[in-house]
Amino acid sequence: MNDEIFWAEQRAIDAASRGQQADPTACGTCQDNVKAGEQVEHEECAQRATLLQAPDHPSYELLAGVSMEENAKLPARFHIPVFDDCGKPNAWLCAVCQEEGAVSLWPCKTATEQGTKVFTPAHEAETALRRQAARIAELEKAARKAQEPMERLALAFENTGEPEIGRQIRSAIKAGAATQ
Ligand SMILES: [Zn+2]
Numbered sequence: 001m002n003d004e005i006f007w008a009e010q011r012a013i014d015a016a017s018r019g020q021q022a023d024p025t026a027c028g029t030c031q032d033n034v035k036a037g038e039q040v041e042h043e044e045c046a047q048r049a050t051l052l053q054a055p056d057h058p059s060y061e062l063l064a065g066v067s068m069e070e071n072a073k074l075p076a077r078f079h080i081p082v083f084d085d086c087g088k089p090n091a092w093l094c095a096v097c098q099e100e101g102a103v104s105l106w107p108c109k110t111a112t113e114q115g116t117k118v119f120t121p122a123h124e125a126e127t128a129l130r131r132q133a134a135r136i137a138e139l140e141k142a143a144r145k146a147q148e149p150m151e152r153l154a155l156a157f158e159n160t161g162e163p164e165i166g167r168q169i170r171s172a173i174k175a176g177a178a179t180q
Pocket residue numbers: 026027028029030031040041042045
C-alpha cells in the first residue's frame with residue numbers, strides 16, 4: 001500500500017468517527033442525526049472539547065478560606081483553566097490557585113509540573129473521592145472514640161502535608177454545625 005492510500009484511509013476513519021456528538025446549540029437536523037445514531041451534518045454543529053470540573057472539585061468557599069500556597073498543593077485534577085471575562089485584561093486563570101485578592105494565571109505552577117494529571121477521567125476522580133470519603137469517615141469515628149476535637153484533627157492533617165483532608169474535615173464540621 002502506498003502512503004497516499006494509507007493516509008486517505010486514515011482520514012476516512014477519522015472523519016467517520018467524528019461528529020457523533022452534537023453541540024447543545026446545534027441545528028435541529030444535526031440534533032436529530034445524533035439522536036438517530038448518525039453524524040452531525042455540519043462541522044460547526046459538532047461538539048468540541050468541553051471543560052468539566054472533577055466531581056470532587058472544592059467549592060469556592062473552601063478555596064477562599066485558604067492561602068494560595070495551600071491551594072497550590074491540591075491534587076492536579078483541580079488545576080484546570082477558567083476563563084475570566086470580567087478581569088482586565090481577560091485571562092485564563094487556574095480554578096484553584098487563588099486567595100483573597102490574588103489569582104494565578106493558567107497553567108499555574110502545579111498544572112505545569114503535573115501536566116498529564118490535570119485532565120483526568122471522571123472515574124479516577126470518583127475513585128479518589130470515595131477513597132477520601134472513606135478515610136474521613138474512619139477518622140471521624142476514631143476522633144469520636146478518642147474524644148478528639150475535630151478541629152484539632154483538621155489542624156493535624158493540615159500540618160502534616162495533607163491540607164485537603166484537613167479542609168474536608170473542616171467542611172464536615174461546618175456542615176455538622178449547620179444541621180444542629
Ligand atoms: Zn447542523
